[in-house]
Amino acid sequence: MTANIGKRLQEVRKRRGMSQRQLASESGVSLSLIRKLEQGERADTRMETARQLAQTLRVPTTSLIAEHVEEDAAETAGTGDRWGALRRALVAPVRTDQLSEEPTVDGVREAVESALPLFSGDRFAELSVILPPLLRDADLIADTGPEGRAVRVRLSQLTGWLLTQTRQFEAADIALTRSLEDASDRLQAAATVNTQCWLLLRRGRLAEARELATRWADEVEPRISRATPAELSAWGWLLLRASAAAIRDNRPGEAEDTLRYANSAAVAMGREFAPRDDFLQAFGPVTVALKRAENAMIVDKPDLVLKLSARIPTVGMRPTSNNRNRHLLDVAEAHARSHNYAKTVEVLQGISADAPQWLPNQRYARDIFSRVIARRRTLTPEMRSLADAIGVPL
Template identity: 35%
Template sequence: MPDDRTREPGARLRELRFRRGFTQEGLAEAAGLSVQCIKKIEQGGSARMETYHQIAKALGVRTVWFVAPGSPEPVAETANVALLADIRGAIIPPLGMDGNALYGTADADDVSLPHLREAVDASALAYHGDKYDHLAQVLPELIKSVQYHVSRFDGSSGDGREAIRLRADALGVAGRYLIQIRAHDLALTAIQQSLRDARTIGSVPLAASAISLQGWALLRQGRFDEVERLAAAAAHEMEPRVSAASKGELAAWGWVLLSAATAAVRNNRPNEAQDYVSIARTAATRFGKEQRGLPGYRAFGPVSVSMKAGEVAMVAGEPAQALEEIERITPEDGRPYASTWNRGQIERAYAYLESGDTERATEVLQELKARSPQWLRYQQRAKDAAEGILKARTRIPTAAQREIADFLGVKE
């Protein structure tokens, strides 16, 4: 018999279903899925990781149990290959025989760390403002510029260390942008370069930011076990004395703990996820309110923890708890950056949907569309919520529901 880890997910699902005493209909009901979905997977079809997570919960196994190694089916290249050529060339330049990168930069005669800092800060503002088209235009040359500045300074000097820090910041922004547009492998390359730079200059908060961003990209690839191990190890390594730690150190610790929680709950380990969230909440109590402007252009505080706790509750199938976490946030608590806040609002919409309140779910998505339309288009979770709203309706969808569905490309 072949190794169980190398068998197709459908065959493994069918065998485990038999072992657990489920019919296809019974498993579908327990997992909250259609019978057609279970049949499709068992017949060799594929499914999204969220679907495998629901099945794993019903069968009492980890989500990654369904992931078997194998070669992907060949697919045609998309237009994104050409669209990402410039930023790919900046992050992964060709190397010559001497090992040096074969690209130039327009500012070869203009070495100015203050000007470079302004440019990197502007790119972070563009990211938080959902200006993805602008980032696509400026990031390639910005990354080339930071690479050039690093090459012009002695890395042990004050200016050299600042140049390395700026490269770490620029590559971190690039990584976050690339995750948003689903270029995950390229994002990981940028983030891991950022992490190496953070380690070079000895910045634990900047390194922790890169670790949590790396976890985000890996989660998008379904690598739940790896993310939890990575984040838990980092949290253990950097655990501070809460009473004496700086806010940067506490935020760093909190970021990786929340990354571990996100991975654990998706791998059907809700108790461990709750433990990580509880520890992160301890770190957040020192902040009083949400604080922006932390290393890596990040925010942290009680709002970040409540938003992540809501997400964990939703993945664990507890919409009422998710709403309690998210709706406890007040204006006086402050706000994280827009992308973090908006992701929490999608979970809020989903919680309303799972609670049977499609009207409130629609209202939340409408608010997001009005506030961050370009960001919202890239969110699969928002599309899933819009699709769920349409399916949950017993009457003809309202004009607002049809508008959201059309905007997100969801067919009725």
């Protein structure tokens, strides 16, 4: 978020006739943070904090926040500019004179399919190496006909998802725009829009995310009695994105309505739909339950999060396709807000063991663990190791 959040916060607070101390008391946000934001000493704050302030001031969250800026690559796990070659591959023209042989549609398609476990397993180091040349080859086959374009659509969609995951927002926008422009299949286009909505959410553009998700959900809404799992998945995910945008923008009624429609799609599905060839389509009752818990955490109901989590069978779930890790961060946060710091650390250690490359990219995890260690006089070796894994300075 830009430094303007402090200026807007001050303007709205004064219009409401509230002092900084009164806003702090009613919102639960520290007086110190409010002062630093308004004085320009802090130019950034978490979405949940902005939502708390906006809720107290009775305005949409979008009236306070501005677009997130592209994160410095060094912030993401200290890996340097891991994604520089990938960003260049998205915008640089293809040099056919440097190729020893032309790529084939079948060959590139097989390469994309073989890379799926790397995407679903959050294996960022390997992906940063293989994707630049793969994008180049996909560009070359895109002009050969519909089959070649379909391969590039798929790869661009996956790349956009990866770059959104790792906070390379401008590059993600390029990849997803290309995927949508080339898409000829309505459901594949809807899957790309789903990721575009997620990108908008991560950038704090809540109104845009809500509008885009709602419009496309109306566009692809199936007749439930005849709908295929893929159709239900596309519709359900768009509804979940609309709900996520609404709850963050202080529209709880709208968030609950769209979540209820998403649950209708999940009930019609009858089970968790998780096709092997497209982990991004994973959807069903468990996915909706995870997002219901996420909404509960956004509105600061840790007890409800833990209650809902106890009913969700997360054991054996694939981390990315079922949003398991994101849900477990909500569980860790709920334990932290309940002052059960030992359980918080235990949950974070479990995520670190399952997804060591994913966790350092999560600002949410850093915020949670930073608050835990701030309340400890001494740290155990395990906690120091976890701090290194998450990227929290000691």
